[in-house]
Amino acid sequence: MRIAQVAPLHESVPPKLYGGTERVVSYLTEELVKMGHEVTLFASADSETKARLVPCAPQALRLNSSCQDRLAHHILQLEKVFQMAEEFDIIHFHVDYIHFPLVRRGQTPAVTTLHGRLDIPDLVPLYREFREQPLVSISNAQRLPLLWANWKATVYHGLPKDLYSPYLENGQYLAFLGRISPEKRPDRAIRIAEMAGVPLKIAAKIDEADRPYYEEVIKPLLKSPWVEFVGEIGEKEKNEFLGRAMALVLPIDWPEPFGLVMIESLACGTPVIAWRCGSVPEIIEDGRVGFIVETLEEAVEAVEKIPYIDRVDCRKYFESRFSARRMAQEYLDVYEIVIGESYPLLKAV
The missing domain is CATH 3.40.50.2000 (Glycogen Phosphorylase B;)
Known part of the structure; x- marks a missing residue:
């Protein structure tokens, strides 16, 4: 499968220091590559990946002291994504909702994982307007403020099994x-x-x-x-x-x-x-x-x-x-669902 992963530009993928969303995008991207998929990662230029990297900012925006307008870089990122959209079977967004108007007018199937809190009143009219957008939650609790949205699955985060080694002696702090x-x-x-x-x-x-x-x-x-x-x-x-x-x-x-x-x-x-x-x-x-x-x-x-x-x-x-392989497989299942809904006749054949 030809998959695009669109990461926030605040941190590199994976982050050099703190950064939850970008870390998860990294684990997912690398696991999909291991599974034999053709993955393109849209992220900052200082990201490290075995996928094809499309740099969308010179470096992670949080670490770039000269960056005064972070939104400008994300708009440029979206332009790069949609210039290449026909190359992908599916585009997986991790950047909240900024891409919704473009996805609505595009032809390539897309899905969005929401990584943040949703109990914000300003979000309600936005998600009602874009109610058709396929969404993935990272917990069932996250969905509660927007239960009526177009949820396709809850996919819990996962880590590579060899990322950390267990310490089996009781700690002191x-x-x-x-x-x-x-x-x-x-x-x-x-x-x-x-x-x-x-x-x-x-x-x-x-x-x-x-x-x-x-x-x-x-x-x-x-x-x-x-x-x-x-x-x-x-x-x-x-x-x-x-x-x-x-x-x-x-x-x-x-x-x-x-x-x-x-x-x-x-x-x-x-x-x-x-x-x-x-x-x-x-x-x-x-x-x-x-x-x-x-x-x-x-x-x-x-x-x-x-x-x-x-x-x-x-x-x-x-x-x-909570392994990265389980997370990647569940996302592949979501991709199949979204692609099938985008091309119902193809699915029927």
């Missing part, structure tokens, strides 16, 4: 990995560590939009003797950071669409303690690979019970549910 932002609730993570009397290591990036929150709320809390702020880390450091932890804490306060860090942790053999929000109940089997909590007190109790979680089972659970 709690790990927080992600962004410093109000919805990620690093303040809760710090409070859990203090209440449980267990060290916490925070590896997180700080977006400029979240800088005031960091300075006013989080920075004073980092003075706690229980906390070590590591800063932003890349793929090379992640395996050891997560693997040597006793548990990942995900004290989120928002409808998490998926939470890639949860399956990264499980791939390292590390249990997860997560708030009951968004996708969490779909990803974590409570009591088996971690604990789902709703209060600080429950989180502290979960920390005390972590030694009873089998780290070998955490790794097996990851392999059985």
Whole structure:
């Protein structure tokens, strides 16, 4: 199958540091290539892939200090995609909805995976207008604000099985990995560590939009003797950071669409303690690979019970549910459905 993957340009594919969507696009692209498909990746020029790369920006926009208008690069990307559209059996978009008017007027089948939160009132009239657009959710919970949209499947993220090695000895600290932002609730993570009397290591990036929150709320809390702020880390450091932890804490306060860090942790053999929000109940089997909590007190109790979680089972659970090969195969099934709906007569033959 001739497949186009259209990635956001904010990060490279895969990202050099933080970046969830671009990381998933990378895993999917490389797995489809391994399976023998002809894949073209539209991404920033500093991306690395075994697919054919069509560069759409000189480098990842977040790392380009001279970039003042990120939208301009994404418009140019769309022009490149649709100039080449006839070369593909299907175009797979990962860039929210910016392409919808062009897809509506084009001939090549297309599908869009939505990677972000959808509980935003402004999205409702847009998705109603483009109600015919085939969509993929990354959790069932993500769909809830737009249940009436044209969903074709829920496809959970997956990782290459050899990406991380499991650490089977119990760790000595709690790990927080992600962004410093109000919805990620690093303040809760710090409070859990203090209440449980267990060290916490925070590896997180700080977006400029979240800088005031960091300075006013989080920075004073980092003075706690229980906390070590590591800063932003890349793929090379992640395996050891997560693997040597006793548990990942995900004290989120928002409808998490998926939470890639949860399956990264499980791939390292590390249990997860997560708030009951968004996708969490779909990803974590409570009591088996971690604990789902709703209060600080429950989180502290979960920390005390972590030694009873089998780290070998955490790794097996990851392999059985969240591999990149499973993700790629499910997307191939979606591609077949969308192509069949675009060419019903061909499907009938």
